[in-house]
Amino acid sequence: MTSDNRVLQVENLTVRYKNRKRITTLVDDLSFHVDRGECLGILGESGSGKSMSSKAIMGILPPRQFDVTGSARFHTGSEEPTDLLRIKKEERRAVRGRKITMILQNPMACFDPLFPMGTQMAETVRENTETPVKEIRGLCQQVLKDMQIRSPEEVLLKYPHQLSGGMLQRIMIGLALVTKPDLIIADEPTTAIDSITQFEIIGELLKIKEQGTAMIFISHDLGVVNRMANRVIVMHRAKSLQQGTLAEIIQNPGDEYTRQLVNSRLTLVDQFNSFLREPGVSA
């Protein structure tokens, strides 16, 4: 059932962690697909393997410690799809950072503490785009402006520890968009951002999606997933429990865990909404 619009087809993805003699399965037989202009949401409790599966697809898990099996076929244009899990080093350079980008979960630890942001952004741009050297600085400033960051010239001179988690997260999002990739994996990309900025950033991501970029969107926030995702996977203890649209899953949670997840989140949202609607509280 492959369509011409298929961007990523993951089959039987399994990640095992090797620690001396003990082997733990962190992702167990996960299969899904994402099409052009589509966003797949991944829901699931903490530690269920959401980040692990995306890092495995990205190919950034050190092979010494992690054993990754299955396949992740990435379709680029009319060429034969490449299996990201078996991709050669030289080919991977053409894909990673250019055609697939990722927004990692903990922005505070993701930049080299010894280099200013400008240098790190510039090296990313230089590596993945054909931007002329003279225009790189300007492009970096534009990226920051697009991400609602004020006084970009100063931010470029700052070191990672001088910026807030939310700013770093927005810079990561900006860098993920700058190469106009075919697929963006966003791992809880808006957790450190205040709700007003979050609203604008989600708007930015939606625009990118409409332009045809496929997305994998990991989040705990049902509201955000509802705005972003066309389909949703629910993960629990390294396995995927259910796939479908968010509405389907909410109306018909197939198993106990999903029911709990949906209920707890919905109660939270309900409480929040009724709190806002209560008289006397100016919203």
Add this chain to the structure above:
Amino acid sequence: MKYYIIKRVMATFPLLLGISFLCFIFINLIPSDPAEVALRLSQVPIVTDELLAQVRADMGLDKPFLMRYLHWLGDTVRLDFGHSYTNPSRTVLGELARSLPNTLILASLSLVLVIALSIPIGFLSAVYKDSLFDRIMRGFVFMTTAMPSYWIGLIFMWFFAIKLRLFPISGNTSLSHFLLPAFTVALSYISIYIRLIRNNMLLNMGQDYVLYAQVRGLKDGMILTRHVLKNSLQSCITAIGMSIPQLISGTIVVENLFAINGLGRLCIASIFNRDYPVIQAYVLFMGVLFILFNLVFDIIQMAADPRLRKES
């Protein structure tokens, strides 16, 4: 940052004072009477009690302890360490200055070897962890940390100088004379830094900023050299800086083994000859060296880390 440097420099003074005080006590604990030694050395035929008292008064030995310390400190600050006992025509400062260059050549050559060998080997061992190269290097590190330098020095001398005749056996007349001893001194430091750099590299390679650098599509080589290596070296700046005074003081054994006329040899000769002013000056010199290098490299480490460096 500025504030930190000032604070750090200020804190150095009491340390220096403490070192000098220890050094002075140490020489006063020695059981022989400086006045007697001085008389004997100036070849006075009969040492009478009056003469001794006279010399004591001249040397200020009858004054209270603290007074004597302050007096000595005053001289020391003016770099006046007095005269050698065994060679009264020579000043202690002159003796030190005469021996220092050879020790400095030896120590700097060792430092060059340490840096030139341990950084690339540590880097490659981490990048190719568990490869044949890494395993051989781990064996090398294990072996050299267990071998004392006088033994290694003798083995080198026997093998490279006597068997292969590649290097002169001893002396200090040309650069090739220094190569074997420098390598002997450097060897244990090389293993220490191979291990330090390898471990630092491995630690850094698991960090999120390395994962994200891969996500950003940077080349592996660029990630390793520009980011991982820099971070790994950053955290050993002080350790490497502190190895400089260690190298300078650590040449004692090797200088004697290879007959190099440096500070270490002067120190040993003075100990045999009970030439206390020279020993005292040597000990003080080393103490000051350690304190100063610690100060300088702490500040450098600080300046090299944007998280510690604050704009002022």
